[in-house]
Amino acid sequence: MAYLIVFLGGGLGAAMRHGVNIASARAFGTGFPYGTLLINITGSLLMGLVAAYFAFKGDASQHWRLFLTTGILGGYTTFSAFSLDAALLYERGEVSAAAIYVVASVALSIAGLFAGFALVRNFT
Secondary structure (H helix, E strand, O other): OHHHHHHHHHHHHHHHHHHHHHHHHHHHOOOOOHHHHHHHHHHHHHHHHHHHHHHHOOOOOHHHHHHHHHHHHHHHOOHHHHHHHHHHHHHOOOHHHHHHHHHHHHHHHHHHHHHHHHHHHHHO
């Protein structure tokens, strides 16, 4: 059942992401990734609101937590999960681990993308 809940939420989040990307492209053009920037900021804000609500109120079921965080926000942007993970490390006093996580995630993700580009270029 949990997989179905995440699946449904993920579809909604991905549709929302697509809508924001289309609206941003129409409003601001495509010369800069405004849509992705807006998605990452709003997704992280929403993750903060939802995670804080769950932490301080705690009355939501595990299914609602999965639907909203892993499902909708995960489909909308995984940057919100990245932001939450970094913030939780920092909040636990693991500042160096948080810094390593942030730098490694960004640098290695971009490096991975370029590696993918290079592999396709070399084999096509």
